[in-house]
Amino acid sequence: MAASAARSHPLTALVLVLPGALTVWFATMLPTVAAGETIRYAVDWVAGLDVALSFYIDGLSLLFALLISLIGFFIFLYARSYLAGDPHLGRFMLYLSLFMLSMLGVVLADNVVTLFVFWELTSLTSYLLIGYNHTDPKSRRNALQALVVTGTGGLALLAGLILLALVAGSFELSAINAAGDAVRAHDWYLGILILVLLGAFTKSAQFPFHFWLPNAMAAPTPVSAYLHSATMVKAGVYLMARVHPSLGNTEVWLWTLTIAGAVTAVWASILALRQTDLKPMLAYTTLMALGTLTLFLANTSEVAITAVVVFILVHSFYKATLFMVAGAIDHEAGTREIGRLGGLARLMPFTCLAAALAALSMAGVPPFAGFIGKELVYKGALAVASEPGFVAVAALAANAMMVTVAAIVAIKPFLGPKGDTPKKPHEAPWTMWIGPVVLAVLGLACGLAPALLLSGLVEAGVSAILGLDEPTSYPLQLWHGVNLPLVMSGVTVALGALLFWQWPRVRSAIDAACRRLPAADALYDGCMKRLVDLAEWQTALLQTGSQRHYVLVVFATLAAGLGVTLIVRDAVVLPTAMPQVAFYKWAVVGLIIAATLVTVFARSRLTAICALGVIGTSVALLFVMYGAPDVAMTQLMVEILIVIIVALVMLRLPAFRDDGHGDRTGHIRDAVVAIGTGIAISLTLLAVLQYPLDRRLTDYFEANSYPEALGRNIVNVILVDFRAIDTFGEIAVVAIAGLACFALIKLRPGRRSAAVEKEAAASGGDD
Amino acid sequence: METVLAVTVGVLVAATVYLMLSRNLVKFVFGLMLLSNAANLTIFSAGGLIRGEPPLVPEGSYVPDGVVANALPQALILTAIVISFGLLAFALVLAYRAYQELGTVDTDEMRIAEPRPEPRTPAPAGKGTAA
Numbered sequence: 001m002a003a004s005a006a007r008s009h010p011l012t013a014l015v016l017v018l019p020g021a022l023t024v025w026f027a028t029m030l031p032t033v034a035a036g037e038t039i040r041y042a043v044d045w046v047a048g049l050d051v052a053l054s055f056y057i058d059g060l061s062l063l064f065a066l067l068i069s070l071i072g073f074f075i076f077l078y079a080r081s082y083l084a085g086d087p088h089l090g091r092f093m094l095y096l097s098l099f100m101l102s103m104l105g106v107v108l109a110d111n112v113v114t115l116f117v118f119w120e121l122t123s124l125t126s127y128l129l130i131g132y133n134h135t136d137p138k139s140r141r142n143a144l145q146a147l148v149v150t151g152t153g154g155l156a157l158l159a160g161l162i163l164l165a166l167v168a169g170s171f172e173l174s175a176i177n178a179a180g181d182a183v184r185a186h187d188w189y190l191g192i193l194i195l196v197l198l199g200a201f202t203k204s205a206q207f208p209f210h211f212w213l214p215n216a217m218a219a220p221t222p223v224s225a226y227l228h229s230a231t232m233v234k235a236g237v238y239l240m241a242r243v244h245p246s247l248g249n250t251e252v253w254l255w256t257l258t259i260a261g262a263v264t265a266v267w268a269s270i271l272a273l274r275q276t277d278l279k280p281m282l283a284y285t286t287l288m289a290l291g292t293l294t295l296f297l298a299n300t301s302e303v304a305i306t307a308v309v310v311f312i313l314v315h316s317f318y319k320a321t322l323f324m325v326a327g328a329i330d331h332e333a334g335t336r337e338i339g340r341l342g343g344l345a346r347l348m349p350f351t352c353l354a355a356a357l358a359a360l361s362m363a364g365v366p367p368f369a370g371f372i373g374k375e376l377v378y379k380g381a382l383a384v385a386s387e388p389g390f391v392a393v394a395a396l397a398a399n400a401m402m403v404t405v406a407a408i409v410a411i412k413p414f415l416g417p418k419g420d421t422p423k424k425p426h427e428a429p430w431t432m433w434i435g436p437v438v439l440a441v442l443g444l445a446c447g448l449a450p451a452l453l454l455s456g457l458v459e460a461g462v463s464a465i466l467g468l469d470e471p472t473s474y475p476l477q478l479w480h481g482v483n484l485p486l487v488m489s490g491v492t493v494a495l496g497a498l499l500f501w502q503w504p505r506v507r508s509a510i511d512a513a514c515r516r517l518p519a520a521d522a523l524y525d526g527c528m529k530r531l532v533d534l535a536e537w538q539t540a541l542l543q544t545g546s547q548r549h550y551v552l553v554v555f556a557t558l559a560a561g562l563g564v565t566l567i568v569r570d571a572v573v574l575p576t577a578m579p580q581v582a583f584y585k586w587a588v589v590g591l592i593i594a595a596t597l598v599t600v601f602a603r604s605r606l607t608a609i610c611a612l613g614v615i616g617t618s619v620a621l622l623f624v625m626y627g628a629p630d631v632a633m634t635q636l637m638v639e640i641l642i643v644i645i646v647a648l649v650m651l652r653l654p655a656f657r658d659d660g661h662g663d664r665t666g667h668i669r670d671a672v673v674a675i676g677t678g679i680a681i682s683l684t685l686l687a688v689l690q691y692p693l694d695r696r697l698t699d700y701f702e703a704n705s706y707p708e709a710l711g712r713n714i715v716n717v718i719l720v721d722f723r724a725i726d727t728f729g730e731i732a733v734v735a736i737a738g739l740a741c742f743a744l745i746k747l748r749p750g751r752r753s754a755a756v757e758k759e760a761a762a763s764g765g766d767d
Numbered sequence: 768m769e770t771v772l773a774v775t776v777g778v779l780v781a782a783t784v785y786l787m788l789s790r791n792l793v794k795f796v797f798g799l800m801l802l803s804n805a806a807n808l809t810i811f812s813a814g815g816l817i818r819g820e821p822p823l824v825p826e827g828s829y830v831p832d833g834v835v836a837n838a839l840p841q842a843l844i845l846t847a848i849v850i851s852f853g854l855l856a857f858a859l860v861l862a863y864r865a866y867q868e869l870g871t872v873d874t875d876e877m878r879i880a881e882p883r884p885e886p887r888t889p890a891p892a893g894k895g896t897a898a
Binding site for chain 1: 768769770771772773774775776777778779780781782783784785786787788789790791792793794796797800801804805807808809811812813814815816817818820821822823824825826828829830831835836837838839841842844845846848849850852853854855856857859860861862863864866872873874875877878880881882883
């Protein structure tokens with residue numbers, strides 16, 4: 001079925017205005033930035049915490065911003081046709097727009113908190129995009145995987161950025177980068193580096209976090225084309241480039257990035273050759289590109305960094321093109337399986353043109369921009385301070401396999417005999433090939449006139465990464481004469497051609513080898529399962545649903561917390577001598593303790609209620625003895641009320657069958673916790689009594705009660721004057737309790753059952 | 768005397784905890800009543816015990832004569848007594864209504880919010896609202 005049959009709503013074309021306008025706006029900044037100036041916008045956000053909504057535009061951020069908005073424009077155009085007739089197209093466009101804006105936020109942010117917020121927004125919005133086909137469980141799982149991996153890295157990044165800001169003394173990246181020497185000399189440097197790199201490596205899918213990226217292919221093709229060319233996965237690369245002046249230029253930085261980058265690049269290229277589906281194959285080449293970028297960001301040489309900047313640009317152009325081509329083939333032919341495709345060149349001429357141009361750029365054939373990129377990569381590799389041989393071989397191996405992939409993607413579907421496709425293929429609508437063609441032609445143009453089209457931006461980008469004031473870069477030109485990099489290019493193409501020729505055999509060999517290796521994806525699944533098991537285990541342990549259990553945990557924690565604190569602080573005070581207390585006071589205290597024991601052990605409810613009354617009255621007596629007649633009066637009144645109400649209600653409840661502590665073990669456990677809590681409270685009170693009373697508040701109330709409030713009863717004055725709002729709150733609490741009681745008794749959803757009624761009546765008169 | 772009261776508070780708290788650990792809702796409510804007494808006594812003894820004189824300002828004078836009892840803990844306890852009365856009344860009515868609806872005062876049987884994880888045989892006593 002042709003896409004033109006189901007037309008998108010014309011209004012959805014409006015979303016094109018946003019990326020279009022942004023592209024133009026960023027383009028107008030080009031001359032300023034190319035001249036070496038920077039632009040900064042800032043609004044106070046949380047001034048007290050030094051958090052500002054600040055944006056900073058230099059060569060590096062402008063490079064990314066331009067790529068994001070320009071490629072975004074073509075992706076939006078493409079997606080309208082690709083998803084034509086989709087009932088949720090509006091939703092999709094919203095997600096895509098949000099994602100684009102978050103991504104722009106990441107690359108433009110100056111404040112580290114602003115950066116982090118947008119960083120997390122890209123994780124969230126990419127989750128929505130990857131899981132767009134939400135009825136497919138695999139799609140949901142892969143979206144969640146991407147979110148979990150990048151979200152975990154995001155948390156590490158937050159910690160790293162905050163430490164970085166503390167060390168550098170500023171939350172603004174522009175200021176942090178200026179304080180690079182202080183950061184590198186600080187004790188926390190290693191910690192900061194690990195945390196920040198965790199964020200960058202998870203986002204940019206560096207080994208060993210590489211597994212989520214190919215899975216993210218579950219997304220509709222426009223999303224893959226966008227996320228895996230210029231945006232999401234480049235955020236990690238951007239971050240490493242951004243903090244290069246402050247965290248780079250150390251041994252740890254050099255080796256971590258070199259190894260992770262090299263392993264990712266080579267391993268991803270091998271895995272790319274294993275695929276038979278166009279999309280996963282391209283996804284693995286994205287990984288390879290990210291690995292290469294990481295590898296070169298390890299260095300501080302001008303050539304290497306120039307290689308990074310040029311390669312970011314070149315890769316974005318050809319990778320977005322190839323993904324869109326793969327999507328167009330899928331859309332028109334109904335499959336992306338390489339084995340089933342063939343002879344599409346005559347049927348889809350424009351798509352074929354874009355694919356050929358992009359593949360040539362990817363393979364690094366002159367005069368495409370990819371050639372300049374690859375030459376720079378080789379020059380950079382040879383200029384690497386640490387281990388030029390290792391880096392050069394890694395780059396060569398990865399690039400040779402890239403040539404092969406480029407050839408597979410551009411030749412297999414388009415040439416040869418006609419394939420056996422589910423749909424009868426024909427050219428995609430113009431909206432789906434115009435983007436790839438324009439981007440591919442841009443790749444060619446940049447290769448033909450590098451000085452004209454690239455130099456300004458590249459120089460500004462290189463100086464931003466290296467933290468230099470003046471725009472500078474290694475000279476960009478197509479022809480450097482016959483030298484070692486050129487020879488290496490020749491070897492690359494030859495090796496790539498060889499691999500292409502032997503591809504079916506190579507593929508099955510890799511496939512067989514991979515089956516024997518543990519897959520990182522399975523490891524992830526294992527970890528997730530453990531995590532869920534752990535959560536279930538601890539939920540079952542803590543959330544038993546038994547109220548008794550919760551109370552036990554609360555009191556045991558209280559007792560243990562108090563006890564440990566008392567012992568650690570050496571605050572345990574034991575009464576040494578028998579206190580000298582008058583006989584009648586002993587009598588009152590003895591009454592309280594005796595009545596308490598009766599309450600606990602009473603078999604009848606009425607006995608317990610009476611004992612509770614005795615306790616309340618004895619406490620009131622204590623209040624009388626120690627100059628608190630007001631309190632004693634209130635206590636007596638309330639105590640009488642309570643006894644009456646409790647007796648009334650309790651007698652409607654069933655009699656005690658047992659004491660509710662279960663078997664013997666239960667009794668002992670409850671008794672131990674109870675006595676332990678009691679002892680902890682007693683000791684705490686004794687420890688508090690060791691210190692002289694702080695009478696400042698009391699003195700104030702005594703001195704001001706009459707002069708300020710004209711009241712002679714100080715307690716009353718405190719209640720109704722000094723702490724009147726408190727008393728008002730107390731009245732409100734009692735009123736609410738009263739209303740709630742009324743509601744509980746009067747408002748009933750249904751009539752209660754006759755059986756309960758009968759049981760209540762039967763057990764009510766037992767005592 | 769503060770030492771004696773500290774020990775008394777300990778006994779009250781131990782009894783409170785023991786009662787509140789019971790499955791029986793009635794015992795739990797008794798524990799709640801004891802708890803408020805224990806808390807009030809704690810505040811009272813921590814505020815310093817002074818024999819005799821209530822905190823009053825006599826006629827014709829601007830400040831109390833001599834040493835009087837500490838007024839601040841008394842004010843706090845007055846508030847606490849009233850609030851714990853409100854709490855207790857509510858708890859009582861809640862217990863009563865829970866018994867009417869669920870037909871039990873055993874808190875281990877009250878499992879509407881958090882049902883037992885394993886499937887269990889239906890207990891007719893637990894379905895008071897079914898009628």
